[in-house]
Amino acid sequence: MNKLTCPQCKKEIELQKSKKDIFFYFCKDCNIGGKGENETEAKRNFLKAYEQQKNSLAILLPPKSKNDIPAWVQNNLILFFNNPLNLLTSQLQKD
Numbered sequence: 001m002n003k004l005t006c007p008q009c010k011k012e013i014e015l016q017k018s019k020k021d022i023f024f025y026f027c028k029d030c031n032i033g034g035k036g037e038n039e040t041e042a043k044r045n046f047l048k049a050y051e052q053q054k055n056s057l058a059i060l061l062p063p064k065s066k067n068d069i070p071a072w073v074q075n076n077l078i079l080f081f082n083n084p085l086n087l088l089t090s091q092l093q094k095d
């Protein structure tokens with residue numbers, strides 16, 4: 001089986017296959033997952049999910065200085081419009 005190193009916790013994750021022939025990678029520790037019709041797609045979606053999770057952390061951190069505020073607002077707005085459901089879910093899981 002193919003393996004992928006989780007970019008967040010550096011743990012090796014094994015490629016898994018569901019009954020419906022969907023391949024997926026899932027890191028239990030980081031709660032990051034990606035699936036696809038093949039290994040490449042699963043990997044791509046996993047890394048995409050990782051990026052999204054990483055970016056969504058930004059919303060919890062206040063801007064460091066006044067100059068950062070416009071960029072911060074813009075980033076968070078983009079995040080929200082791009083993936084409101086995902087963002088909401090990741091926020092809820094942090095509680």
Ligand SMILES: [Zn+2]
Nearest residue numbers: 006009027030
């Ligand atoms: Zn991980």
